[in-house]
Amino acid sequence: MAQAAPEEPWKAKKTRDRDGWVVFLLILLNFFACQFGHGSNIGVAVSLPGNSKAMNLALGSWVMVGVCLGLPLTPWACRTFGEFYVVIVCTILDVIAMLLMTVPGISLYQIYAVRFLVGFFEAPFLPYLQKWLSRHGSHNWNLWNTTLHAMVPLGENVGFIVAQELVNAGFHWRWAFLGQGVLFAGTGLLCLAYGGRRYLELSDDHPTKRLDSEEDLEKPASEVEYPSTERWGVYWVTNVSLAAQLGFLGGCKYVIRDYATSRGFGLHVILGTFSGIALIGPALGGYVAMSGSVVQSDKWSQHRRTLIFLASVSSMAAVLAAVLPYVSGIVFWPALFLTFCIAGGVYPAAQGIINLALTKSRVIEASVYQVQCNNLLFAMPMPYAIGKAMDSWSIGASFRLVAVFQVLAAAGFSLAMLSADWEEERSTWKRLTSPSRDWDAVSTLEQGFSPNLELMNISAKEERNNLHQGH
Incomplete structure (x- = not known):
């Protein structure tokens, strides 16, 4: 019985570390799926037939228009409704927007609208993830932050290749976005089911469970x-x-x-x-x-x-x-x-x-x-x-x-x-030259x-x- 007490903190820390890595890996896969879609979007833009490259490549512009309009609204929405609910709602709407890319016969102008919606709904994701890392990832900040941002070029380049290879092989590029939607929705559901509000809620008035221990905080x-x-x-x-x-x-x-x-x-x-x-x-x-x-x-x-x-x-x-x-x-x-x-x-x-x-x-x-x-x-x-x-x-x-x-x-x-x-x-x-700081400047130089x-x-x-x- 005397040895049971010291084992409890060790077991709790081991469980917390395991939960942290599982939640973080699910977040990585989810963020990778987001970037995969952006890369696929570029792959589609350079693969589309037509005489106007400007109209095709404008697919990339409309995503950024959505982000530019959504980002200023993010702080207000998070203060009003809470980060947890904002991200949940935007994730659901983002999945719907992703799957709209798979509609047969979708026109170029309809793709513009869909990519705008994707950018708008994804605007809160990166600010939320940065705040999540600051709260739950302080013990592995450098590694986790670097790995998270590495998903941007990794996802974009994989999507860039997949979309063009599908077109080159005779398949439709919509399969790339179908795969993105499935991966994004699946990892989002797993993250919510495993982490729940314990690890995903970031508001100060909610008793969240930190993934870093007191020992980590004292380092x-x-x-x-x-x-x-x-x-x-x-x-x-x-x-x-x-x-x-x-x-x-x-x-x-x-x-x-x-x-x-x-x-x-x-x-x-x-x-x-x-x-x-x-x-x-x-x-x-x-x-x-x-x-x-x-x-x-x-x-x-x-x-x-x-x-x-x-x-x-x-x-x-x-x-x-x-x-x-x-x-x-x-x-x-x-x-x-x-x-x-x-x-x-x-x-x-x-x-x-x-x-x-x-x-x-x-x-x-x-x-x-x-x-x-x-x-x-x-x-x-x-x-x-x-x-x-x-x-x-x-x-x-x-x-x-x-x-x-x-x-x-x-x-x-x-x-x-x-x-x-x-x-x-x-x-x-x-x-x-400030009179109030003459003495401070002189003493600083003298030292x-x-x-x-x-x-x-x-x-x-x-x-x-x-x-x-x-x-």
């Missing part, structure tokens, strides 16, 4: 350094530059089939090679940026070094993207792979700048602004614009247009470096520290200790 958290004031200039320049970077990586999907075909490559070679490049290349580049050996994007004291890294890496990728149309067929795929590898290091480093630049109090706002900026500037208008270019110009000119996005990203990150220096000098001048950098070190453990002391 020291790595410090995240924020600036003391919002750095709007650096934020917006980096934000727009990252949108251009994603425009290049995403835009290649719309032109690669026709462009590579014009260079004499077969369809199976194009689909297999490009999907492998789009999946593996950014993953390798992102791993280097996330390893911490080159930059530490979660520390504002390193933001200059991070911006230098972004400008250098994006410039190298821009040079490679600019020469891609002029290399031989033998060199084309290796050169494209190298371009994607180098460009892949941009996303995690730029994401760190964007998350930190507006201080800790505006992290959620920074995320919302980022998504909307990317959608409005590139993700929404880009598919139609690329299709219009393919209708009006040659496919080679359209491919060079996509390469210009990488050049714009490189120029933007270089401008972000200048913006950071300018904001730093302005902030320093204000502090040094051997630079007044050029004001940081706010945030430690989760220190915040918890202060909170306990306050009570």
Whole structure:
């Protein structure tokens, strides 16, 4: 009997860990199904017959229109009805919208409407998942967050291949969306049945069961350094530059089939090679940026070094993207792979700048602004614009247009470096010339520290200790 008591916490922790992994794996499959549909949508767009590429590729635009309209409504809906009910209702409606793609004889304009509904109903999913991770995944945050976001390129590339291979084999592309709907609905039901409101409800007034233990919560958290004031200039320049970077990586999907075909490559070679490049290349580049050996994007004291890294890496990728149309067929795929590898290091480093630049109090706002900026500037208008270019110009000119996005990203990150220096000098001048802070500035200099950098070190453990002391 004396040994039974110590075993209870161990058994409870083991059960909690098992539940956490099961729920998380179901969420991964569900999120993969979402991204599979987006990739299939692009595969359908480039496979549809017709004389107008712009009208076909606009399928990708209408999804983003739905997301852009649904995202601003998400905070209000979650506050009014609760995240749990919003996600449940949107999941049901999203399944219905997915299955509408399987209606025989559906017209192009009807597909536009369906893809708009899909984007609108999926708008709350990623904000909900980020909040779910912050509550239930703190003990495995890096692994779980990285794996969750890895479902985006994985699902898109698998869907991109499957939809085109179905068409090439003589089947209808609707089977891709039927499979998506079944997988999405099935994993959603399993997640609800297994996790229930114990692990899926996120409202503060509901007694949810955490998947991380008190022991996990007491582990020291790595410090995240924020600036003391919002750095709007650096934020917006980096934000727009990252949108251009994603425009290049995403835009290649719309032109690669026709462009590579014009260079004499077969369809199976194009689909297999490009999907492998789009999946593996950014993953390798992102791993280097996330390893911490080159930059530490979660520390504002390193933001200059991070911006230098972004400008250098994006410039190298821009040079490679600019020469891609002029290399031989033998060199084309290796050169494209190298371009994607180098460009892949941009996303995690730029994401760190964007998350930190507006201080800790505006992290959620920074995320919302980022998504909307990317959608409005590139993700929404880009598919139609690329299709219009393919209708009006040659496919080679359209491919060079996509390469210009990488050049714009490189120029933007270089401008972000200048913006950071300018904001730093302005902030320093204000502090040094402020009468109320003259003594603080002098004492700071006398102690051997630079007044050029004001940081706010945030430690989760220190915040918890202060909170306990306050009570």
